[in-house]
Structure formats: structure tokens, C-alpha cells
Amino acid sequence: MKVAYLGPEGTVSEESARYFFAGVDCEFIPFRFMADVIRATSDGRADYGVVPIENTIDGSVNAHVDLLVNAADQPIQAEWIYPSVQNLIGYANSDKSDAGLSHIRRVVSIPVATAQCRSFITGMLDPEVEFEPVNSTAEGVRLVKERGDRTIAAIGTRLAAERYGLDLLAENITDHDNNYTRFTLIGKEPLPVRDGAVYKTTILITLPEDYPGALHQVLSAFAWRRINLSRIESRPTKKKLGTYYFYTDIVMSLDNVLLRSALEEISAIGAQVRILGSYPSYGYDGESY
Numbered sequence: 001m002k003v004a005y006l007g008p009e010g011t012v013s014e015e016s017a018r019y020f021f022a023g024v025d026c027e028f029i030p031f032r033f034m035a036d037v038i039r040a041t042s043d044g045r046a047d048y049g050v051v052p053i054e055n056t057i058d059g060s061v062n063a064h065v066d067l068l069v070n071a072a073d074q075p076i077q078a079e080w081i082y083p084s085v086q087n088l089i090g091y092a093n094s095d096k097s098d099a100g101l102s103h104i105r106r107v108v109s110i111p112v113a114t115a116q117c118r119s120f121i122t123g124m125l126d127p128e129v130e131f132e133p134v135n136s137t138a139e140g141v142r143l144v145k146e147r148g149d150r151t152i153a154a155i156g157t158r159l160a161a162e163r164y165g166l167d168l169l170a171e172n173i174t175d176h177d178n179n180y181t182r183f184t185l186i187g188k189e190p191l192p193v194r195d196g197a198v199y200k201t202t203i204l205i206t207l208p209e210d211y212p213g214a215l216h217q218v219l220s221a222f223a224w225r226r227i228n229l230s231r232i233e234s235r236p237t238k239k240k241l242g243t244y245y246f247y248t249d250i251v252m253s254l255d256n257v258l259l260r261s262a263l264e265e266i267s268a269i270g271a272q273v274r275i276l277g278s279y280p281s282y283g284y285d286g287e288s289y
């Protein structure tokens with residue numbers, strides 16, 4: 001089984017994919033951009049693609065949600081939670097009289113990871129430190145190694161520090177200990193369902209038109225059936241300013257007639273519904289989903 005993830009080697013996505021597929025015979029294939037992960041999953045170079053979509057500290061990973069919605073043509077087949085443990089990685093200060101981080105002038109990382117470590121950056125690094133955005137945490141670590149510059153550090157995983165042979169300058173630097181990322185897996189085929197799964201269905205709702213109470217009317221179809229929504233997020237349709245779709249996670253399988261009737265009701269009032277997947281969702285080590 002081939003699993004595409006955002007590379008290069010050592011990203012949180014790789015750690016997370018190896019955790020999810022532990023014990024399964026898989027080939028993990030890194031891609032430079034998330035758009036490539038999605039493309040590879042469409043054109044058969046990979047069976048599954050790993051797409052991180054939400055983080056405890058920074059919220060929705062909008063660029064990835066938009067790709068799921070606009071570029072992916074395979075459904076979501078699973079979801080799981082994985083801790084994003086970030087570290088400051090680079091070359092330790094060779095000046096033994098200064099054990100601190102004062103030699104760091106530039107931080108390279110994917111903005112989502114930088115955003116998870118704001119307190120550490122403002123509290124522990126030079127106020128004038130510069131930021132350089134890259135495509136992934138491991139891409140930052142790889143760049144620090146390639147440049148061989150002691151004044152540059154990356155934010156990334158312990159796995160990346162090991163793979164690229166760099167030092168952990170500071171460990172576990174995220175603003176909150178409980179920093180988790182929600183990963184979705186897209187692909188053609190469903191996977192065997194494991195213990196502890198909660199069924200979810202993700203849909204996109206576009207309102208019929210903008211009138212008072214339109215969203216309320218849509219939501220009431222779920223409310224009176226006591227169907228639980230665990231996430232609802234508005235994103236621009238990108239077609240016209242001020243028009244949105246609602247990315248909605250429902251804690252119920254699409255096989256459930258209750259959910260089917262709610263979707264029929266929503267369609268009957270003119271809203272458009274697109275189903276992105278109905279899949280098992282797993283917490284991390286028995287934690288909440």
C-alpha cells in the first residue's frame with residue numbers, strides 16, 4: 001500500500017502516517033507540496049494521501065481544507081488525531097560560555113508550526129529574529145543542514161533532527177502541551193475499521209441564497225433530529241466575494257437513515273450538499289476525537 005505525505009522525510013505528517021499505519025505493510029512517499037499529495041492520490045501514484053486539516057493551537061489549516069474541497073477527487077476514508085511536538089532544531093552554540101539561543105537570527109518553518117510556538121519565540125529568541133516560511137517543518141530542518149549556518153534554526157520534529165543530523169536546541173516548544181493535529185486520509189478504498197472508531201461524515205453545505213435565518217433553517221434539520229455536529233467552518237467559495245460554503249463534520253455515519261433524512265430536508269430547502277466522506281474517526285490514545 002502506498003501512502004503519500006507532505007515531505008521531505010521527517011515531517012509531522014510522516015510521523016503521524018507511520019503511527020496510523022503501524023504494523024501495516026506500507027510504502028511512505030514524500031511529496032514537496034500538499035497539492036502533489038492530493039494529485040498523487042488521484043492519479044494512482046499513491047493509494048492514500050495524508051492531509052492535516054486542524055490544529056489545537058492554530059485552528060483550521062485553511063490551505064489544506066481548501067485543497068480537500070477543491071482539488072481532491074477521492075473521499076475521506078479515515079481521520080485520526082496525532083500530537084504535534086515541535087522542537088527548535090539547528091546547530092548548538094559552540095561558544096560554551098553562552099548556553100542560550102542568542103546566536104539564532106532566523107527561524108525557518110511552515111507558518112502553521114511557527115504559529116504553534118509563538119510564546120516560545122517571543123519569550124526565548126532575539127526580538128529581532130527573522131522568519132522564513134517553507135513548505136513543511138522538515139523542509140526547514142533540511143534547509144538549515146544544507147546551509148550549514150549556525151545562526152539559523154528550524155521548528156520541527158525530533159525525527160527530522162535525527163534524519164538530518166542536527167541538534168535539538170530546545171524541546172517541546174509549542175505554546176500548549178496538548179498540541180494535537182487532526183489528520184484526514186483520502187483514498188479510493190475504505191480501510192478495515194479498528195476498535196475505538198467513532199463514525200463521522202463530512203459535508204459541504206452551500207446555502208440557497210442569503211436571507212435571514214437561512215443557516216438556522218439548515219442547522220435545525222440536524223438539531224431536531226439530535227444529530228451532533230462537531231465542526232462547522234465557513235470558507236469562501238472563491239467565486240464571488242461574500243459567498244461561503246460551510247465545511248461541516250457530523251458525528252454520524254451516512255448509513256444512518258436519520259442523517260440521510262436530514263440531508264434530504266436540507267436539499268429540499270434549496271441548499272447544496274456535497275459529501276466529502278463518511279469514515280471512522282480515531283482519537284489519540286483513547287483521548288477524545
Ligand SMILES: O=C(O)C(=O)C[C@]1(C(=O)O)C=C[C@@H](O)C=C1
Nearest residue numbers: 011012013052084113136137181
Ligand atoms: O510540516 C509538517 O511537518 C507537516 O506535516 C504539516 C503540518 C500542517 O501543515 O498542519 C502538520 C502538522 C504540524 O503541526 C505542522 C505542519
